[in-house]
Amino acid sequence: MTDRGSSGVQGVSRAGRVIVYGLLLLMCLYYLLPLFVMVSTSLKSLDEIRSGNLLSLPKNVSLEAWRKAWSGACTGAICAGLQGFFWNSVRFVAPAVLITTVVGAFNGYVLAMWRFRGSDFMFSALLIGCFIPFQVILLPMAHTLGMLGIGNTTSGLVLVHVVYGLAFTTLFFRNYYVTVPNELVKAAKIDGAGFFRIFWRIILPLSLPIVMVSIIWQFTQIWNDFLFGVVFSSGDRQPITVALNNLVNTSTGVTEYNVNMAAAIIAALPTLFVYAVAGKYFVRGLTAGAVKG
Amino acid sequence: MGALSIRNVRKSYGSQDILKGINIEVEDGEFLIMVGPSGCGKSTLLSMIAGLDSVTSGEIYIGGRMVNHLSPKDRDIAMVFQSYALYPSMTARQNISFGLDIRRVPKAERDQIVERVAQTLQIQHLLDRKPAQLSGGQRQRVAMGRAIARNPILFLFDEPLSNLDAKLRVEMRTEIKLLHRRVGKTIVYVTHDQVEAMTLGDKIAVMRAGEVMQFGTPRQVYDDPANLFVAGFMGSPSMNFIPSEIVTLGGGIGLRMVSDGVTQVLPLNGAEAKLKTYLGKEVIVGLRPEKLTHKVDALCGMPHIHVIQSLVHVAEPTGPDTLLLVRINGKDVVCRVHPDHARAHGENIELMLDFSKVAYFDPQTELRIA
Incomplete structure (x- = not known):
């Protein structure tokens, strides 16, 4: 009796698991399909793209489109690829991220552990940001x-990015630090x-976890x-997102889908990289946060 | 001058008074307990001694020095917290030496101190572990080690045992007492546990609602409670409060006690003078459970011993004693009886009332009359 009952339950749970x-x-495929199309298209030649089908694998793998996207494609009048703009982005993203994280950590520390008259008001005001x-x-x-x-x-x-980002990083750190026992500071x-x-x-x-989140x-x-x-920079100081837009919109007769795809992946790679390196802390930092005595 | 002197200290947040004029004097090397129900202000007072909370008015002296405006680090104190508050990212060793490090104690001396402290607390084998790798009792030891390492003139303990399980709590209690004897320093210890208060303290300050209700030795507080609150708070099971009318007895006065329809008038054993004005009125008789016990023939006939008949309503064996619930003057009264002489529920028992430590309270003011 009990055996049959339990095997029945097991059968149901196995079927459930399969579903x-x-x-x-299926969801995974749905989300990965565009990436697959991008990668495979970026590795094809223009002829193959015109004659073949969107989902087919490239017959002759060629990195030419990647080379062109990096160093030869035209963004408006200049034809030097994305590389300059890539480094532009690195040059302002790195300091902006570091400054917002450090200052946010400090703000959070003060707002959570060194309460002063009006600190709650300050925090609410920051939240509006x-x-x-x-x-x-x-x-x-x-x-x-x-x-x-x-x-x-x-x-x-x-x-601009520091001012805009501080509201978020302060919120992250402050909410993390309120879970840290105040007795630590007293001790x-x-x-x-x-x-x-x-x-x-x-x-x-x-x-560490909340620094990673930030x-x-x-x-x-x-x-x-x-x-x-696009608003606060111009010409050769523009970030890669703006350059990507210009690259895609600059046409010289034919639309080079392979180059566009390669350029889009280049623009997205750093965020993918950061997530791969620090991602495991992300969920942990957002949910946990508590320090066990 | 003593190690700690608290003079008319008050604390208010806005219009709310948390502490209403506290006066406590502690001699060098004494173990002071501040005990009371939660919200009585004992932890706030400790924070104020530590310098973590400001003093609204009054003065606090540590080692003869007025410390009202000194920051915690300049008060020459160390504190053990309820949650231990060990720094999670540091090893036990680093936790213990952190304070020394900040005070720029040379490395060699620091190592020596950590070694000595670890030996005292028997935590040598734990020194390289992080707090997360330690059990509750071990964390407690490291936290005490951190306090001892600094060699302050005053130790502050904030309910240090309340996070431990019952068995470990008793062990650590003994250990703290031994530690106090070995180190010989003044300790201020906050707890809500009256057993801890009785076992550890040289002096006890019983607090309620921001006031010290009584300040004295454990014996004074237990045997001579100043009011109903202290009498009821200290001791477990707590003191019986029996409302009784003062009536005439012979030429003098006595207490009327009714138990299961039988009325008796008991003499007052020397308290007549103070209770004379209460003739015809009710007073509250405070009698601890251990003073209400089975009849011992050898003791009968002594002037402070009275015998009454009672019906057992509930019997609760605890092992060493059996607690019997009887009714006197309409109140449930707990008696502590040897298991061999206990009676079951529904049976009659002859109880012996020992009035040698009896206390009389005024029902209105709740103060001790005699």
């Missing part, structure tokens, strides 16, 4: 950058540590940003 995995696999749409701040920001004399510069773009105070030493020696070493989030946001890039 679940089947569905997951998360809900301000990009478009709203374009004009005032342009005005501000002009007044500061850093309009149309890399530092200007860094400043360190009695041990004689001051504000900065407590942050550096006690709090920061606990912050880096992934900020990197993805800033690298993928188009609007600030």
Whole structure:
């Protein structure tokens, strides 16, 4: 009786599992298909693209389109590929991500562990920053950058992204630090540590997961940003997202799908890379956060 | 001057008074317990001694020095927290030496101190582990090690045993007592557990709602409670409070006690003078359960021993004693009886009331009368 019952339950659960995995696999294929099309198209020649079918594998694998996208394709009037713009992006994304993460960590530390009169108000005010749409701040920001004399510069773009990103990173770190027992800070105070030493020696070493969250989030946001890039930079200082757009829109008779695909993948690779390296901390950092005594 | 002196200390948040004028004096090397129900202000007071909370008014002296405006690190104190508050990213060794490190103690001396502390607490084999790899009791030891390493003049303990299981708690309690004897330093210890308070303290400050209800040795607090609150808070099972009318007895006065329809008037054993004004009124008689026990013939006839008849309502064997619930003057009263002399529920028992440590309270003011 019990044997049959349990085997019945097992049978049901096995069937259920097959359905679940089947569905997951289907979803997986659905999401991976565009990537597959991009990669395979980027490896084909133009002739093959014209004659063949979208889903077919390339007959002669050629990296020519990748070479052209990197160093020869035209973005507007210049025909030097994406490489210059790629490094443009790296040049402003790296400092912007680091500054927002460091300052956000510091803000979060103060707001969570060194409450002062009005700190809750400060925090709520900062939170509003998360809900301000990009478009709203374009004009005032342009005005501000002009007044500061850093309009149309890399530092200007860094400043825009830092200001915009701080609301998010502060939120991340503050919410992470409120789960850290306050007694740690009290114990360190009695041990004689001051504000900065407590942050550096006690709090920061606990912050790896949330630092990773902040880096992934900020990197993805800033690298993928188009609007600030197109508005606050021009010419050869533009970020890769803007250059990609220009590359795709610049036609010289035929549309080079293989080059476009390769260029799009190049533009997306760094975020994929960051996620692959730091991704395992992402979910952990967002959900857990608590430090067990 | 003593190790710690708290003079008329108050704390208020806005219009709310958390502490209403606390006065406590602790001599050098004494073990002070601050005990009370949660919300009585004992932890706030400890925080104020540590310098983690500001003092609204009054003064705190540590080792004769006024410390109101000193930061925690300059007060020469060490503290053990309820959650231990060990730094998670550091090993036990680093946890213990962190304070020394900050105070720029030379490396060789630091190592020597850590070694000595580890030996005292028998945690040598744990020094290279992170807190996450330690059990509750081991974390507790490391936390104490961190406090001892600094060699302060005053130790503060904030409910250090409340996160441990019952068995370990008793072990660590003994250990803290031994440690105090070995180190010989002044300790201020906050707890809500009256057993911890009785076993550990040289002095106990029983607190309620921001006030010290009584300050004295464990014996004074237990045998001579100043009011109903202290009497009821200290001791487990707690003291019986029997409302009784003062009536005339012979030429003087006595207590009227009714148990299961039988009325008896018991003499007052020397408290007549103080209770005279209560004639015809009710007082509350405080009698600990161990003073209500089975009849021992050898003791009968002594002036402070009275015998009454009672019906057992509930019998609760605890092992060493059996607790019997009887009714006197309409109140449930707990008696502590030797298991061999206990009676089952529904049976009658002859109870012996030992009035040598009896306390009388005023039902209105809740203060001790005699």
